[in-house]
Amino acid sequence: MKTVIELHxxxxxxxxxxxxxRALRGVDLQVxxxxxxxxxxxxxxxxxxxxNLCGLIDQADQGQVVIQGSDIASFSERELTLQRRQTIGFIFQSFNLVPVMTVAENVDYPLFLNGVPEAERKVRVAAQLKAVGLEEHAQHRPDALSGGQRQRVAIARALIKRPALVIADEPTASLDSVTADQVLDLMRERGQAEGAAFVIASHDERLTRRADRIVHLLDGRLQ
Ligand SMILES: Nc1ncnc2c1ncn2[C@@H]1O[C@H](COP(=O)(O)OP(=O)(O)OP(=O)(O)O)[C@@H](O)[C@H]1O
Structure with a gap:
């Protein structure tokens, strides 16, 4: 198995x-x-x-964060941004879709930022929307969708760049329980299909039932 992210x-x-x-006090973790x-x-x-540390949004005061074998302390700001754009997908509690873009444009955006040619982008966006069951909503704007559908768009957007790592912060907290189940199943299924590692912060027991591993934090330490 390949280690995607390591905290030492x-x-x-x-x-x-x-x-x-003191938010973290000596955390060791490998995913x-x-x-x-x-x-x-x-x-x-x-x-x-x-x-935030796994997503390369913030840096540790002490210790090492290693992504795909590279210690991020050796990265310049530009390298961090590139690494984040190319390697990491993000899913948020409140979806964070761009309201003036269509569903297809939201999903396409990471590929556009990564300079993927337009013809390839079109094919990948269509395939990704199909995989999350939203092909019929491609031209709709996010405000025309339900919460569960919006989170599916966010999952498609996170996975479209074929990230090694997906970071999700309470991805089901804004969803009713049936929708949360569907979204979790979709994350699990798509994550496995794409081979991405998922690190998900959640209080949701349904998520912990579907996880390969659960780590519990208390006062900045893993239990
Ligand atoms: N930018 C910041 N400035 C000051 N303190 C912060 C900041 N971010 C987090 N903290 C503090 O660090 C500790 C850990 O916060 P963190 O947000 O990581 O916890 P959490 O487990 O995600 O909490 P929650 O479930 O409420 O989101 C808390 O005491 C928090 O108040």
């Missing part, structure tokens, strides 16, 4: 006024290709901080 002895603190908040990892823990335990 990671510490991260935030300065909050006069206080230093393999095709694995779905659920990150659980109470509010404030450090889940989002781990997602």
């Amino acid at each position: 002895g990671v510490h991260k603190s935030y300065q909050l006024g006069q206080h230093l908040v 393999q290709a095709g694995e779905l990892l659920a990150l659980t823990g109470p509010s404030g335990s450090g889940k989002s901080t781990i997602l």
Whole structure:
């Protein structure tokens, strides 16, 4: 199995006024290709901080973050941005779709940013929309869709660039329970089909039932 992302002895603190908040206190974590990892823990335990580090949005104060064998400390800002664009897909609780773009344009956007030729983009977007069951909504705008359909668009957008890693922050928190089940099944199925590693922060028990592995955080440490 190929390791996609590794955290070694990671510490991260935030300065909050006069206080230093120790969000992570020595975290070791490795996620393999095709694995779905659920990150659980109470509010404030450090889940989002781990997602931000794995998503190369933030950097550790101490310790190493290694993506596909490269320590990110060796990356320039530009290399970090490129790595994020090419290797990592993001799924958010509130979908974060672009409201003035159609469903197809939202899904196409990461490929456009990565400079993929238009003819190839069209084929890949059509295939990805079909895979998430939204081909009939390609020309609709997100506000014409249900919450579950919007999250399917977000899944298609995250997977369209064939990322090694998908980061998801509470992806079912805005969905009713039937829709949440469908979205989770879709993430699981598409993730396995595409061979992407998923790191998902969630309190949702349905997710933890479908995960390959569950890690529990408490006060910035893995239990
Ligand atoms: N930008 C920031 N500035 C100051 N403190 C922060 C910042 N981001 C996070 N923290 C603090 O770091 C700790 C860990 O926060 P984090 O958001 O990672 O937890 P979480 O487990 O994701 O919580 P939740 O489930 O509520 O989203 C908390 O005490 C939080 O207040």
